[in-house]
Amino acid sequence: MVETSVKGVQLFRITSPLNCAPAVYEPTIVAIVSGAKEAILDGKRYIYNNNQYMCCSMSMPVEAGTPTASPENPLLGVYISLDTKVMTELAIAMEGAVGVFRKPEGASLPPGFSLSHWDDAFTEALYRLLIVTNSSSDSAILGDGRLRELYYAVLKGEAGESAKRAFGLGNEIAKSIEYLSSRLNDTFTIEDIAAQVGMSRAVFHRKFKQATTMSPLQFVKSMRLNTAAMKIAGGMNVNNAAMEVGYVSSSQFSREFKRMYGQSPKHWTQSQQIPKGRVT
Secondary structure, eight states, rough: OEOOSTTTEEEEHHHHHOEEEEEEEEEEEEEESOOOOOEEEEEEEEETTEEEEEEEEOOEEEEETTTTSSSOEEEEEEEEEEEEEHHHEEEHHHHHHOOOOOOTTTTOOOOOOEEEEOOHHHHHHHHHHHTTTOOOHHHHHHHHHHHHHHHHHHHTTTTTHHHHHHSSTOOOOHHHHHHTTTTSSSOOOOHHHHHHHTHHEEEEEEEEHHHHHSSHHHHHHHHHHHHHHHHTTTOHHHHHHHHHHHOOOOOHHHHHHHHHHHSOOOHHHOOOOOOOOOOO
């Protein structure tokens, strides 16, 4: 990962194949320039390259990898964090604009993870954003505006409905995911979370699954296990990693870990080659 002079914009280059490993996608755009990436969400496999960019509008537990990367065919791409404040401003402004199509109340929520074809607006906005990273003065003066332009292109593109549901009006599910993701070591019930966003348990469960493909309980378990796996891969011992994500029993953690990944935490760690830090 290489930082650019525009905050939230990074370039990445991977020259070795990596099998899919546990990761947590934060609200992000990932645009692949060369090569291909792979992500698994709730058992479904997604492969994207320079024909489609990935838009993750809510924190999501996934498995991610680069199985085809090599020195001869490196994976090259751009990682762009989604600024909640700016995305919210744009989404609400678009919803309030005259002539903007609104989905009827009760419409199904689109997934928080989606792939969108590169259209002309996105391609032009990304190009204009990357150009200013060549100059610190250009990025200081124009960077925020170019980033806002890219966000707007995303909101207008195929991933736009998903992003608007996460950042615009009626974003209760996105808010609940943000709450859950920041409190993995807390004890709470689904009724507690549903009440916080003003929904019954049944309605919350249905809308949550529409947005994430998982039930709330499945989502929390996946977030906990993926986060713990990343901590273990970074050098933390198994017991500490389990406790940090809310497990009070190391035996329960090991059972659930093995059920999800097919191996005990110890054997899984020995069989993996996972880079330390964030996996994008």
